[in-house]
Amino acid sequence: MPDTFLDENKPANRFARAREAQAVALLEDYVEMIGDLSAELGEARVADIAERMHVSQPTATKSIARLKREGLATSRPYRGVFLTDEGARLADRVRDRHRTVVAFLIRMGVPEDIAELDAEGIEHHVSQVTLSAFEAVLNCKT
Amino acid sequence: MPDTFLDENKPANRFARAREAQAVALLEDYVEMIGDLSAELGEARVADIAERMHVSQPTATKSIARLKREGLATSRPYRGVFLTDEGARLADRVRDRHRTVVAFLIRMGVPEDIAELDAEGIEHHVSQVTLSAFEAVLNCKT
DNA sequence: GGCGCTATATAGCACTTGCTATACTTTCGA
DNA sequence: TCGAAAGTATAGCAAGTGCTATATAGCGCC
Numbered sequence: 001m002p003d004t005f006l007d008e009n010k011p012a013n014r015f016a017r018a019r020e021a022q023a024v025a026l027l028e029d030y031v032e033m034i035g036d037l038s039a040e041l042g043e044a045r046v047a048d049i050a051e052r053m054h055v056s057q058p059t060a061t062k063s064i065a066r067l068k069r070e071g072l073a074t075s076r077p078y079r080g081v082f083l084t085d086e087g088a089r090l091a092d093r094v095r096d097r098h099r100t101v102v103a104f105l106i107r108m109g110v111p112e113d114i115a116e117l118d119a120e121g122i123e124h125h126v127s128q129v130t131l132s133a134f135e136a137v138l139n140c141k142t
Numbered sequence: 143m144p145d146t147f148l149d150e151n152k153p154a155n156r157f158a159r160a161r162e163a164q165a166v167a168l169l170e171d172y173v174e175m176i177g178d179l180s181a182e183l184g185e186a187r188v189a190d191i192a193e194r195m196h197v198s199q200p201t202a203t204k205s206i207a208r209l210k211r212e213g214l215a216t217s218r219p220y221r222g223v224f225l226t227d228e229g230a231r232l233a234d235r236v237r238d239r240h241r242t243v244v245a246f247l248i249r250m251g252v253p254e255d256i257a258e259l260d261a262e263g264i265e266h267h268v269s270q271v272t273l274s275a276f277e278a279v280l281n282c283k284t
Numbered sequence: 285g286g287c288g289c290t291a292t293a294t295a296g297c298a299c300t301t302g303c304t305a306t307a308c309t310t311t312c313g314a
Numbered sequence: 315t316c317g318a319a320a321g322t323a324t325a326g327c328a329a330g331t332g333c334t335a336t337a338t339a340g341c342g343c344c
Binding site: 047057058061 | 320
Binding site for chain 2: 021108109
């Protein structure tokens, strides 16, 4: 699994690409969440992850299993979940991207609460090129 | 099923909302595609839909069945697929929204081909408020 | 009119992401 | 220390979206 997901692969067409991005979106959300919890509480417990993701605890466990399969996290039974180096890098990138998208939407005149909601869906589909364009807008046109 | 999907429901949080949008995205893509094919060829055949969506023909059939369940399309065995009034309205809205998002990204400096790719994923997560903000940018700042 | 090609439908499988119910471990207080 | 509460894992189910393989219907051509 490459360090960056979306930008490497070039699926057949825009629909296939969007499907690809959607499959990765969940992983990105979980990784960011685990990173946040680790920073806040020192560790990420399954129960906390489930609560914040608004899913049941077994659902969280199942998704965490996928994170482990993908090499993004580790965990031992009845212990907390920890990000691998790769997972931590992904979490940082996801968090930065989220902040950029939210800030960009707000700059475009979108109310903050709606910017936050929309960004959660949009961010997973923003390529590096588009993200850079957003950053350019944020930096230049004060 | 309301005429507009995303903007009506208010799921528990941003993650639930993003999941909601994702479930609707496929329907939107199919509906838009069927609308396009009907306009171009006079009717939308399963084989053409499958080809353009880059999925197998049985997969297209299954998704069309869901469209029919949701009241967005109709079809008789071994005949073409047709949009209901509601489906046609949705198709129009989806097409307009897609155009707006693409145009907006291009205005932000994103190359056209990348704008097209990213828009396919982004558009399904753009609320009416954000879409209006995009339109405002397109109209005002010439 | 019937034969074959094409289009469509159906069956059956895999995987993902949800859920509830239940079993098991850990932890903490009495 | 031991038992209950809390946390975690597992089992089993549903729905959605993919796929391949196969059956069936429609259509055109001889």
